[in-house]
Amino acid sequence: MAKPILANKKICFVGAGAMAEAILRGVIDKGIAHADHVFVVNRHNQNRLQELRRTYGVQIHSDKKVQERFIADADIVLLAMKPKDVEEALGQIKASVHKPQLIISVIAGLSIQSMLQYLESDLAIARTMPNTSSTIGLGATGISFSAQVTEDQRSMTMAIFEAIGIAEVVEEPLLEVVTGVSGSGPAYVYYFIEQLVEAAVEGGLSLETAKKLAVQTVLGAASMVQETGEEPAVLRKKVTSPNGTTQAALEKMDELGFPNAVKQAVHRSSERARELGALMEIRPKEKG
Ligand SMILES: NC(=O)C1=CN([C@@H]2O[C@H](COP(=O)(O)OP(=O)(O)OC[C@H]3O[C@@H](n4cnc5c(N)ncnc54)[C@H](OP(=O)(O)O)[C@@H]3O)[C@@H](O)[C@H]2O)C=CC1
Numbered sequence: 001m002a003k004p005i006l007a008n009k010k011i012c013f014v015g016a017g018a019m020a021e022a023i024l025r026g027v028i029d030k031g032i033a034h035a036d037h038v039f040v041v042n043r044h045n046q047n048r049l050q051e052l053r054r055t056y057g058v059q060i061h062s063d064k065k066v067q068e069r070f071i072a073d074a075d076i077v078l079l080a081m082k083p084k085d086v087e088e089a090l091g092q093i094k095a096s097v098h099k100p101q102l103i104i105s106v107i108a109g110l111s112i113q114s115m116l117q118y119l120e121s122d123l124a125i126a127r128t129m130p131n132t133s134s135t136i137g138l139g140a141t142g143i144s145f146s147a148q149v150t151e152d153q154r155s156m157t158m159a160i161f162e163a164i165g166i167a168e169v170v171e172e173p174l175l176e177v178v179t180g181v182s183g184s185g186p187a188y189v190y191y192f193i194e195q196l197v198e199a200a201v202e203g204g205l206s207l208e209t210a211k212k213l214a215v216q217t218v219l220g221a222a223s224m225v226q227e228t229g230e231e232p233a234v235l236r237k238k239v240t241s242p243n244g245t246t247q248a249a250l251e252k253m254d255e256l257g258f259p260n261a262v263k264q265a266v267h268r269s270s271e272r273a274r275e276l277g278a279l280m281e282i283r284p285k286e287k288g
């Protein structure tokens with residue numbers, strides 16, 4: 001059953017890739033948006049639009065004029081293209097977006113100020129940083145709002161992202177930190193699982209058994225933190241017998257710089273988001 005706040009609202013996704021699919025699948029599966037109120041447009045790939053239509057029942061069209069109407073008629077326009085495509089895409093939709101629509105962006109690094117400049121309008125903007133776990137309702141999203149966003153629009157944004165996981169409102173400059181932690185974060189965990197599996201196979205386990213054990217271990221550890229409310233460091237100590245196997249393994253991780261590698265990776269992702277943001281800024285000389 002759809003929550004009333006979004007029941008009659010039209011959402012148009014501009015961009016039809018991994019992140020758009022994660023969100024649209026989440027909101028449709030959770031019943032907070034009806035598939036016949038979800039519109040998806042992209043630049044070229046018609047097969048991709050057909051695939052999304054077949055899988056989720058969303059509305060698509062190959063005609064650019066009809067796509068422009070999808071955007072103009074939407075209550076919420078959700079921007080989900082890569083940073084390199086922002087200039088072209090926002091230039092194309094500029095004439096179609098208007099007040100009092102809500103623009104939601106998931107684009108890493110793209111500031112509210114840059115969006116307002118590209119769209120040349122005083123629009124209501126929710127800048128977000130979700131992650132792909134939104135697909136299964138376990139996303140983690142950071143959100144900042146522009147001054148123009150109304151209370152209803154805030155509630156709609158929270159409803160969307162809380163339907164597909166947890167959502168935290170943060171000051172806009174902290175969205176880069178969110179990007180480093182939870183936007184890119186699933187990839188770090190997959191990378192960790194890959195190494196666990198590889199080591200298990202090197203040790204002689206079958207690939208199938210290795211995967212089962214590694215995935216259950218990560219799932220169990222994350223759930224323990226969530227369900228017991230205990231600090232990760234306290235839970236870690238409970239696994240670590242003095243002079244036992246875990247202590248030996250953790251000492252090896254320290255020796256090889258694991259804690260520093262993880263922290264530096266998070267900081268580098270945040271820094272990269274800032275770099276992408278700077279690349280997407282409109283310089284004063286390019287205006288008008
Ligand atoms: N993937 C992730 O884990 C996360 C991604 N993000 C952000 O989400 C955004 C999208 O990432 P992701 O989904 O991975 O990217 P994808 O490459 O999977 O998808 C990008 C989509 O944008 C479309 N597109 C490109 N140019 C235009 C245009 N001019 N007009 C309309 N659509 C266009 C592409 O369509 P076509 O094929 O026709 O070119 C494609 O469907 C990025 O900005 C990223 O920073 C945020 C959090 C997590």
Ligand SMILES: O=C(O)[C@@H]1CCC=N1
Nearest residue numbers: 108131179183184185
């Ligand atoms: O890798 C990226 O740039 C995007 C943003 C966060 C996750 N994926």
